[in-house]
Amino acid sequence: MNTEQLPPELQRVHMVGIGGAGMSGIARILLDRGGLVSGSDAKESRGLHALRARGALIRIGHDAASLDLLPGGVTAVITTRAAIPKTNPELVEARRRGIPVLLRPVVLAKLMAGRTTLMVTGTHGKTTTTSMLIVALQHCGRDPSFAVGGELGEAGTNAHHGSGTALSPKPTKATARCWSTPPTSPWSPTSSPITWTSTAAPRRMSGVRLLRGAAGAWGALVVCTDDPGAAELARRSAELGIRVLRYGSAEPEGAPLAATLLSWEQRGTEAVAHLRLAGERHPRVMRLAVPGRHMALNALGALLAAIEVDAAIDEVLDGLAGFEGVRRRFELVGAVGSVRVFDDYAHHPTEIGATLAAVRSVLQHGGTGRLLVVFQPHLYSRTKAFAAEFGRALSAADAVFVLDVYGAREQPLAGVSGPASPGT
The missing domain is CATH 3.40.1190.10 (Mur-like, catalytic domain)
Incomplete structure (x- = not known):
């Protein structure tokens, strides 16, 4: 592939939060189509290593100078509204330079x-x-x-x-x-x-x-x-x-x-x-x-x-x-004796209920067994809004170990701390 097959604004891009699930996928497609890609993220990950192997230039941490990772500059900066605040120094610098800032869904639409x-x-x-x-x-x-x-x-x-x-x-x-x-x-x-x-x-x-x-x-x-x-x-x-x-x-x-x-x-x-x-x-x-x-x-x-x-x-x-599943969607990650360990990304009460119902159906087919759940709430706002619903969904387990909230892009909320949240 070559850059002529990409819109001009996507031929040389910088991606803020390039390691995210959605952003890394777009980066991969841009690279496969011959685009030049730089990016930044808060921490290292397996996905970043894979993108570097394909030619992406990636810096850990957010700094205005990251916009100069690609020699000759960039034609656009790509970001996601959910995870990256407008005050991010790279977005501030992009606006100062007059570089177009494109949201992830808009870029995906252009690629399709x-x-x-x-x-x-x-x-x-x-x-x-x-x-x-x-x-x-x-x-x-x-x-x-x-x-x-x-x-x-x-x-x-x-x-x-x-x-x-x-x-x-x-x-x-x-x-x-x-x-x-x-x-x-x-x-x-x-x-x-x-x-x-x-x-x-x-x-x-x-x-x-x-x-x-x-x-x-x-x-x-x-x-x-x-x-x-x-x-x-x-x-x-x-x-x-x-x-x-x-x-x-x-x-x-x-x-x-x-x-x-x-x-x-x-x-x-x-x-x-x-x-x-x-x-x-x-x-x-x-x-x-x-x-x-x-x-x-x-x-x-x-x-x-x-x-x-x-x-x-x-x-x-x-x-x-022949579908074998998706990583972190009811994924069997190991077994010790008769104990099987599954990893699932479910972070909404409805998803948790469906996942635990699936586990119960497996247990019932194979005989007796206990269902133990280690649950880490995702986002303080979601934990507060759905505390009672989380409690009802998790009640399908025989025992639940609730970890502290993974706040991601959010700041802590008073009284919301996973185990101490009402309902959980």
Whole structure:
């Protein structure tokens, strides 16, 4: 690849917070397409070593001088609003020099321009569903570009510049704004599987009304209607004229499902599900190497999205059967005797509940066993807002060890300290 295939503003970039899950994926794609990349981050990580091996120039710590890591300067500075404050010295210096500052979703949209695009969104299950879709399409002989928030077990990477369909999880609020102004918007997805949302999700994603402007550009919304918030989003989207493909285990009144989960059975760490696709008389069998009913629903969403880009159903199901999971998404990290240790990134009560339910199903299939949980809350604000919900979700365990809050970008809040928080 060469820089002519990148927009001029992305040919020489500096990335603030380059080690983040989303930012590192964009850096990898830029490097694969021949771009020159520098960056900074607060600490060393395995991901930074991998980016340096590909040619990125990276400094630990944030300093205005980091903008000069690339000889000849940069054409843009890329950052993420969530993790990097406006007072960051590199952003301050970029504004002083008149260098454009681009948010991550805008850059991702530019990288996807001109490609068939699939996006996965929702409150939970985005990375796993996207990864399932990637593995399934690769099994079908496709070479999709992708940027996800976790490492695929099969590929060992969170991003890839391919020759075909572009996939991405988690359109953020900034990204959602791009949907509101087609046809000039670079976001013109063929389909967007919406996995699990909260009832407030439509408001947090800038409102369903933004979808009205994108209705002509969208191929379809693929929505899991087992979740009330997602079901409401499906209903309101259909009223706007957007084609909606619903999936789940229970058919909403007056809204037929494109794919129905008829049954699901856990067999050790594997699962067997029976499903029915609209228009087909006989059920199909879907086998998964990852446990949990929520995983079967995620796979249904991936299946429908793959069908939207003309992938063969049987090949997609074969690909899903070979999906080995995503790093830190119910990942088996070790075993000592009969004790198995799993690592999971779940940091929202709904995600925790789904993960613990999956563990329980594995335990029940294999006989008796205790479920011990070591939980580190993520963000002080989230811990305070969902303290009671965390307590209820964690009550599914036999014993829980709660660590101090990982504050990330936030400052401590009075009375919020993990074990001392109400409900936990």
